[in-house]
Amino acid sequence: MAQIELDLAHAYKPNPQVETDYALLPLKMSFRDGGAYALLGPSGCGKTTMLNIMSGLVVPSQGTVKFDGVDVTRSSPQERNIAQVFQFPVIYDTMTVAQNLAFPLKNRQVPADQIRKRVGQIAEMLDMSHQLDMRAAGLSADQKQKISLGRGLVRSDVSAVLFDEPLTVIDPHLKWQLRRKLKQIHHELKLTLIYVTHDQVEALTFADEVVVMTRGKAVQVGSAEALFERPAHTFVGHFIGSPGMNFLPAQAGGGVLTVQGQAVQVPQGLAVPEGALKLGIRPEYLQVSAVAEPGTLAAVVRQVQDVGTYQMVTCDAVGVVLKLRLTPQAQAPQVGAQVFLHVLGPHTCFYKNEELVA
């Protein structure tokens, strides 16, 4: 296992001039030995490029990749001793499940009794013990992908295991179990795991630290809690959470805050930065009152949806759409009613130029 350090940038075309020419803008990042990381972002954000640079499938156009301090920028995946799991199953159909799992170990001349032990352990973790003697050809896509995961995890001497959207072909109900398995496996095997996904649930559940990426840039590296409570960039607030954070353009100065010309009284004890701001409030934290109070903004209820496990209320406040979540038991306001939304409160985040300032 290894600590991985990146100090690089990458452009797929020669002579990059402007930011958009880069698939990855210049960055410095370090992945701790034994850590579980997720690279999270929409398609085209650079997460797969970053993974491929770590695995050795792509050589960065500038800078270096180091494994435990050794420059491996131009080394192949084999030389880096990397295990990889892809979106779709990569297995041998003619082999049994056990033979498939054993294959990476056999290639490395691991003694037979050790192979048997490790294959048994991995199969047990993935609930495949009863299928060890079955031929892979007869299994469903789900099961085949589980073998792929097992093959990625079976060697204990790898520098890191890299996953590229490994649960894409898995049914939602089984996804639940596999996310849980991967997390447990990480705690038991202590491998360095790096996981690329566009799915926030997979990323936040799986990783100790999530790297949120957009447009070739890592905008925040942090725990699930940090990304939820204090998004460092408006993109993180938007991207994490369903629905994402609400944003309200505002102007503050001399103890007064206005939103599109409407004054909002600043609650006592709350410090508000001066100047042109964006307020960020999560739907989970947006409180609603029937009457005006300090920190509230008048709004009109546009829609109330019963989403089963909660109610989603969509409001319009001076032309901005704001969403909030209520428990299924809560009394939801009527559509068309005027309400007052607590846009200034202990959970409100303040942004300037899309970056968190307070």
Add this chain to the structure above:
Amino acid sequence: MQLILEGVGKSVSGQVHLYPQTLALHPGQVTVLLGATQAGKTSLMRIMAGLDTPTQGRVLVDGQDVTGLAVRHRNVAMVYQQFINYPSMTVFDNIASPLKLSGQADVAKRVHELATKLHIEMFLDRLPAELSGGQQQRVALARALAKKAPLMLLDEPLVNLDYKLREELREELAQLFATGDSTVVYATTEPAEALLLGGYTAVLDRGRLLQYGPTAEVFHQPASIQVASAFSDPPMNLLPAQTSATGVALPGGFELPLALPASAPKDVVLGARASALRVQGQPGDLQLPGVVELAEISGSDTFVHAQTPVGNLVAQLTGVHEFKLGAPISLFLQPSQVYVFDAAGPLVMAPLRSGRMG
């Protein structure tokens, strides 16, 4: 348009894909077909479209038997998982093609209207291959809408998109469907998607139609354990129990006071949605001691898996919460929030939805 499937069944070379089922779609509304892969969603849609002929039963459109009528003689628009467009035509011509075929006037105006609605008006001169996946699917959706067909079939149209794009497009689609111009059928594997789309939901499981009704009603009043399992993510907590003099008795000597109907059988299954379990107690709660197996985090919720004396449970908590693996935990459950099923499957009792009454 009124579409009725009357005792429709489908077998292919001796294998049953659809068991005989009757389904009368609500005209001008959205019907969600909800079920795991292989549930029969696509088979059912192909029969609705006229792409396949049922082995038995009849398809009625506004009272007319159209069972054997091929798709080209029906007025149906379809959108698939894959982004299907004419690759050599510009976005404009793609959207215009159904309008030209039907000899409509004002083609350019209509194309611009639809493109604006789906936020692709800036790409009208491009070829589909020059667009991102989300934009390509918007083109396919615009073309389907351009057809103004009385029946619109969408087979997991958002499954291949990033979840944020999915969130955005789903909301736009719900608004487009709300005009009531078409009868819409929308297949998905995701319970949350059905709830967000609203309308009506038909729950399918291994070729069987289990329940059809208003989406929120099917969710809150599932007819059976099978429906409850299919229509919950995370899966509903299901615990084998026995009726007692005062309610139900759970494994480990736990009792839940409940006023069950006299007809309730001895052997029952207690159902508790993950969102009904809390970590803070309230008066009248049943307290269940347990050990944390794993905490999964979506952007907005934390799903705590715990081992308890009554069985393994999943609790859904709003926001991001950290739990150590193996840490002790107490889960609280209000007796009024549980479902009781006959162990053989049918619903005996669903929670009263008090919050929605007064």
